[in-house]
Amino acid sequence: MDFKADHFSLFEMNRVFRLDLTDLDSRYRDIQAQVHPDRFVNTGEAERRLSMQWATHANEAYQTLKKPLARATYMLHLAGHDIQAESNTAMPTDFLIEQMEWREAVMEARQGRDHHELEHLHNRLRADINSRYEELGELLDGSGDFTAATDRVRRLLFLEKLLHEIDDALASLEE
Numbered sequence: 001m002d003f004k005a006d007h008f009s010l011f012e013m014n015r016v017f018r019l020d021l022t023d024l025d026s027r028y029r030d031i032q033a034q035v036h037p038d039r040f041v042n043t044g045e046a047e048r049r050l051s052m053q054w055a056t057h058a059n060e061a062y063q064t065l066k067k068p069l070a071r072a073t074y075m076l077h078l079a080g081h082d083i084q085a086e087s088n089t090a091m092p093t094d095f096l097i098e099q100m101e102w103r104e105a106v107m108e109a110r111q112g113r114d115h116h117e118l119e120h121l122h123n124r125l126r127a128d129i130n131s132r133y134e135e136l137g138e139l140l141d142g143s144g145d146f147t148a149a150t151d152r153v154r155r156l157l158f159l160e161k162l163l164h165e166i167d168d169a170l171a172s173l174e175e
Contacts, residue, residue, distance in 0.1 A: 006078055007061035007062075007065050007074060008065070010061050011024060011027040011065070012027065013065075015075065015078070016140070016141045017068070017071060017075060017137045018137045019065060021066060024062070024065055024066060028058065031054075031058045032055060032058060032059075035054035035055050035058060036051065036055055037052050037055055039051065068136075069153065069156055069160055072140060072149065072156075075149075076146060076149060076150055079146050081146045081149070081150050082150075083153050084154075085157055091154070091158070095155060095158075099158060099162070102121070102162055103162065103165075105117075106118070106121060109121060110169040110173075115174075118169050118170050118173070119170065122163065122167065122170065125163050126163065128159065129156065132155070132156055133156070135152060136152045136153065136156070
């Protein structure tokens, strides 16, 4: 195994957004079975340290590839496209207005302790996010339009954050 290999190469998978997650899980378990520190308890310090490094590297790679937003960001990084999440917050006006409307609806449902409405918002947003991931998959795997994919990833960062806010609001109502 090569520490310099990208995450896809580590798992011997094609560099695609639309990964077979069951296959990824299986390959991850295979690698962990080979490098897990428990297998090296009776070896020298250097071998134990190396196994820990490999186990950590495999875990980080797996965590990146199993999550679609992290996987897309990583693919863009490999292609030389920085999403500039921290430095570029400019978004089209229609997207920003849509975000404000979503946030208002979440705030109203949260303040009104309307569990049903929060679940409805969650389901609508999840469906929207899923369709955007489908579009992102086509941009990354199909057309190779990394510039448009970068824009979609930046938008998905906003939407995923909003989904977490809805989930937090639902959890607070259940307490």
